[in-house]
Amino acid sequence: MNFKTFIILSLVLTVLASSGCSGFYSEGAQKESTDFSLNSSPVKYASVNGVELGYREFGSGEPLLLIMGFGGTMDMWNATFVECLAQDYRVISYDNRGIGYSSDNEEPYSTELMAGDAAGLLDALEIPQAHVLGTSMGASIAQEMAINHPEKVDKLILSSAAYSVSVPETFLLENLLRSCAVNSDLDPAVRKQADANLKWNGTYEHLPEIRSKTLLLVGTDDEFTPPSITLEIAEKLPEADYIVFEGAKH
Template sequence: MPQITVGNLDINYQIQGSGDPLLMIIGLSFSLLDWGTTLPELLSKHYKVILFDNRDAGETSRSTQPYTIAQMAEDAANLLDALGEPRASVFGVSMGGMIAQHFALNHANKLDKLILGCTAAGGTCSEFGDVSGLLTGNLLDLLFTPGFISSHQPKLTEFIQTTAPFHSQGEALKRQFDAMRSHDTCNLLSNITAPTLVITGDRDPVILPQNSDFLARKIPGAQQVTITDASHGFCFSHPDATATAIIDFLK
């Protein structure tokens, strides 16, 4: 996959499709591989899909010092500049959705439409479940429902084997986690001006669905879609429903 130098980072990225740009921002620890292949392929039939690894994840540079979610949003904005894209719609999931919120607040001139997946405003207005599996590597129970796991075991085993080597570890994971813990847009959401779609799975044990309810209430004019029988990894388990919601919103 290509890399591009953005400030003091070498950012690993991938572009699929053509058309209006859609920048997709992945969550804590994960690399661009964790989107799976189906959802990016579905979206790339309609848009120029830009995937990338956040700092301290995948094949993007490791950071030399602590940073904030707002700085990670700056990375995303700088990546668009480096790729010659003056504006894009942005879809962020989990921590990537937190980054996307700061992108919307700090780089509104670069944003067309905003899509927030299974994410939260942070601070005191959010409710989180058990995220320890993200730190221990016990991911399946956090990402998928028991029924999906039992009926897709070989596919999920292959998925984890492919993606796990690119997950953040050690100090890199700690820096990302510390940045996520300091995220707080509770009193800033009303300042988001971009048309916004909020998506969640109804059985998410990590970032509970009521966090999406809060985002949808506080962001002016936000639309909301809840995917049935879906957990935190709905982008992988329910790619068709996810793609349909995004394509309908971006039309």
């Protein structure tokens, strides 16, 4: 495990463990196996909001939902990171609608819809509440989930987060999304994700409604969601800590 991954893992486990969850990290979480693979868990499917969401589960314990970022699949998570989390938690990763193993329908995408998918997946798995970790677009989905489905979210971890893609600080991200939205060479679902991000109204005014204990992670060299955005989010949240990683990108 590289040092950055270890530090992030430690911080994540710290915030999850801070009110009655398992300890800082287990003895097993300090060891790397040579045979763990994200493919070691079979893909399962859940019917949610008119689509079939593909998901995988690892480990046991309190549930922890991982929400992937723009254009990414659940098989893109760091395997060592997932393995270590699974030492103490029931880790659930999934593909957003239309991506990877998940199906699509004719419904236009929105960040709120994808947050509903995340909450619906927990319902399908009969999980009343879970810790939620979202990265990049996944952090936007996680915010909407915490605002619109607060009963489903325990601890909240937001990596490379933004409260909007239409503010001056995120102009590079907005330009990237605009380019992707009209690129006919891209997967249609990726283009729909880009369009959903561009139409997203953001969460800035609603951030004080998030009552979950929250950890925000960002790098000093994150050109798409710079640290200033993370600091603004942290200031608006009732219970938030943040960590800025020197030299880290998006």
